[in-house]
Amino acid sequence: MSETPRYRVAVRALCDFTAREGDLDHRFTPAPSAEDGIAGHAEIARRGGEGVEREVPLRGVIEELSVSGRADGYDPAANCLEEVKTHRGTLARMADNQRALHWAQAKAYGALLCAERDLPAVTLALVYLEVGSGRETRLEQRFEAAELSDFLASLCRRYRAWAEQEAGHRERRDSALRGLAFPHADFRPGQRELAEGVYKAAATGRCLLTQAPTGIGKTLGTLFPLLAAMPRHALDRMAFLTMKTPGRALALEALRQLGAESGAEKSAGTVAELGDESRIEEPQRLPLRVLELIAREKVCEYPGRACHGEACPLAAGFYDRLPAARQAAVTRGWLDREALRQVAGEHGVCPYYLGQELARWCDVAIGDVNHWFDANALLHGLAKTNRWRIGLLVDEAHNLVERARGMYSAELDQRRLARVRRSAPPALARPLGRLARQWQTLVKEAGFAExxxxxxxxxxxxxxxxxxxxxxxxxxxxxxxxxxxxxxxxASPELQELLFEALAFTRLAETFGDHSLCDLARHGRGKAVLGLRNLVPADYLAPRFRAARCAVLFSATLAPPGYHRDLLGLPAETVWQSVASPFAAEQLEVRLRTDISTRLRDREASVAPIVAELAGQVRRHPGNYLAFFSSFAYLERARVAFAEAHPSIPVWAQVRGMGEPERDAFLARFATGGAGIGFAVLGGAFAEGIDLPGERLIGAFIATLGLPPFDDFNETLKARLQARFGCGDDYAYRIPGLIKVVQAAGRVIRGPADRGTVVLMDDRFARREVLTRLPEWWRLPGTTVSFESPTDTTRP
Structure with a gap:
């Protein structure tokens, strides 16, 4: 064994990389949870008796690799080292390649133990514990120390070549990033201020909440400084986290401009957000690995087939072909959806699981926020296991409160149980019957009989x-x-879904507290839904922010900062930054129609004046407009009335459940030189995240204050937030509503040359507590302050 380590690797990571072979097998086999695994190890330890050493730290230097890990147990009297694994069901169902991986781990620990304690031989035991019955199966083999040493050395030689490659890549990457230059001749107004704030957050290891207006190039203005900070502040990885697909596209385009994709063409569709194309210089060529993470159902080449070698040709022999595919992928470097699919196709492997593997080796991961914040988030798990210093960029962060609430909520549907009972195996009759009776009791006790x-x-x-x-x-x-x-x-789909619902609900029930509530809704006889709904995601998200070296949350609507700090669980030292808008009040005419009430009781009476306002504006200033309403029912009532009164003015409308082609067709109606009104729902697909610059959109009507409904759920939410933060009304109603209003209005002015009109229709827009929370640059009468002063960088 060598004595001069150049690289470090854990036993588990070493074996995962070098000792996996055969098929990918992700067919449905209920596996023990992490809690089951911990309990199983504790049970084996209890049974072991006195004298058995537990959690034995081992370390050695082999082939210039520092290899370390913890063996589950060692009995000096029997000279036996144990590797403990928990499982469910018959052990004979375990795949051979999974068993081989377990033996590889045990042999690696055995080699380290023999070298450390100068043992000539050792007995290795794979101890399998079936968590349901507590049944223990013990497989033992005796190995000579020399045999184990040769085995570990062979693994290390195979891994060392990869480690050398990775070290060389890291050196080239950091060297290039130290010389990274901004790809334009100059920053846009406000963009430099944004970039400086991001760099300081990385340098100090803090979280940053930054509110920056649309049109300054936020995507490029956050990616550039964090990339520049990576070598200077020893960041291992970066994750750009988005709420929707357009955010990923913008991030990829920004990285192209920075030179991450060799020979990439500039995308004409996203230049307006990223910067002025006329100022783009020849980009640098960055040795940067960029990975776009896509949901499995969107990249599956064989939908409907199970993920194992007997059903899917891309799963058969997956681990045998993975090394070549992995090498080709990291050599390519740029791995957006299409590039990853191409590499996977060339090597006959599943593109989704290839992407999961490459998340370990990329420099920049671009994907949905669930990859860091969800309970089983991939990137968070890898960062924790590998102790990465990681920087996070969270785009459109004003949506994170609601997204995170959904991540830590669960529902049970009584109708699913009824369907499952009709076709379930006989062995499930009793437990499902007991569950059905509890449903009936619950509904009856809630007073839902009629x-x-x-x-x-x-x-x-x-x-x-x-x-x-x-x-x-x-x-x-x-x-x-x-x-x-x-x-x-x-394993029918319905039975599996019931199991998934049950597991999600019971796991969240274990952490139930004042951050969540339990509710029951009845849609008819036998149609109840039991919900466990998160209200304050801070309790779940706070550890995720602590796990990152730095996190930057950015959006055009993040004020007031206290709302997001409190509900997201951001650290107390989180910095607030508000970048002044580059737009002038003269660019946007904002009018208030405070003679109209859009409350539920007044909606019928509001339709006529709303229709008159829309028609009058279009006739005074012909062009394309968006009209936002609080619900589809309200939208449809206004649309029908408008079409009947003004048939010569074109109208088109958002409908429930629009797919991507239908959404694209809706947006295509906003053509330069056109005139008409698109009717949409506030807070929906067309109220944020769309870009209709110039004459494609010249105005917006907002016929609502955006407030959530005053129902039992939101009143309970208000009471909880009042008790915890002292801001019940603001946090439950006013702030979420006005964020939606400002986002919708932000569709109108997208660039320095744009001009347009926003009409706010509701008498409550006249209230000072509402007016003072609209953007300061609008300069509405009666406003002297906005959500937060632009120069305030402290916690309020």
Whole structure:
């Protein structure tokens, strides 16, 4: 064994990289949870008796690699080293390649132990614990120290070539980033201020909340400084996290401008956001690995097939072909959706799982926010395991509160249970019957015997968790898991979905507290839905922000900062930055129609004046407009009335469940030189994240204050937020509503040459607490302050 380590690697990572072979196998086999694994290891330790060493730290230097890890147990008296694995069901169902990987780990630990304690030989034991029954299966083999040493050395030689390659890549990457130059002749107004704030956040290891207006190039203005900070502040990785697909496209285009894709053509469709194309110089060529993370269902080449070698040709022999595919991918470097698919196709592997593997080796990952903030987030798990110093950029961060609430919420549908019971295996009759009876009891105790049959669903916020229901749910989940392990052929999609719902609900129930509530809605007889809904995601997200070296959350609407600090669990030292708008008040005419009420009780009466306002504006200034309403019903009522009164003015409307082609067709109606009105819902697909510059959109009408409905759920939310933060009304209603209003209005002015009109229609826009929270540059009468002073960089 060598004594001069150049590289470091953990035993588990070493074996995962070098000892996996054969098929990819992700068919549905309920696996033990992390908690099951911890409990299983503790049970084996308890059974081991006195004298057995547990969690034995081991370390050695082999082939210039410092290899380390912790063996599960070592019995000096028997000279036996244990590797403990938990599983469910019959051990014979375990794939051979999975067993081979377990032996590789045990042999690596054995080699380190023999070298450290000068042992001539050792007995290795794979100890399998079936978590349902507690049954233990022990497989033992005796190995000579020399044999184990040769085995570990062979793994290390294979890994060393990769480690040398990675070290060389890191050196080239950091050297190039030290000389990184901004790709334009100058920054846009406000863009330099934004970039400086991002760089300081990386340098100091802090979180930054930065509110920056649309049109200054936020994507490029955040990526450039964080890339420049990577070598200077030893950042291992960067993640650009988005809420929607357009955000990923903008990030990829910005990286192209910075030179990350060799020979890339500049995308004409996104230049307006990133900068002036006329100022783009020949980009540098960065040795930067960029990976776009895409959901499995969007990249699957064989939809409908299970992810294992018997069903999918891309899963058969996956690990045998993975090394060549992985090498080709990192050599290519630029791995957007199409490039990754091409590499995967050339090597006959699954593009989704190739992407999951490459997340370990990329420099910049671009994907949805769930890759860091979800309970089982890929990037967070890798960063934690590998101790990465990672920088986060969170685009359109004003949406993170609602997205995170969804990540830590769960629902149970009574109708699914009824469908499953009709076709479930006999072994599940008793646990599913017990669960059905608990459903009936729960509905009866909520007073739903006659409610919810017609019209709106009956709704109740429960006092707490229904413990009996949760207990029955846990029992049903355990029974379904056991059945699917022993009889995988019974794994119908409906039964699996019920299991997934049950597991999600029971796991969230374990952490239930004042950050969440439990509610029950009844849509008719036998059609109840039990929800466990997160209200304050801060409790779940705070550890995620602590795990990052720095995090920058940016959007055009992040004020007031206290709202996002409190609800997202940002650190106390989080810095607030508000970049002044480069737009002048003269560019945007903002008019208030405070003689109109859009409250539910007044909507019928509001339609006529709204129609008159829309028609009058279009006739005075012909062009394309967006009109936003609080609901589809309100939208349709206004659209029909407008079409009847003014048939010569073209109208088109958003409808429920529009797919991507329908959304594209809606936006295509906003053509330069056209005239008409697109009707849309505030907070929907067309209220943010769309870019209709110049004459494609010259105005917007907003016929709502954007407030959530005053129902039992939101009133409970208000009470919880009042008790915790003292800001119930603001945090539950006013701030979320006005964020939607400002986002929708922001569709009008997209660049320095744009001109347009925004008409706000509701009498509540006259209130000072509303007016003072509209953008300062609008200069509305009666406003002297905005959400937060642009120069304020401290916690309010």
């Amino acid at each position: 409610a919810g049959e017609k019209g709106r669903p009956a709704y109740r916020v429960l006092d707490g968790l229904p413990d009996a229901m949760v207990g029955a749910l846990q029992g049903a989940a355990s029974a379904i898991t056991d059945t699917l392990v022993e009889h995988p052929e019974s």
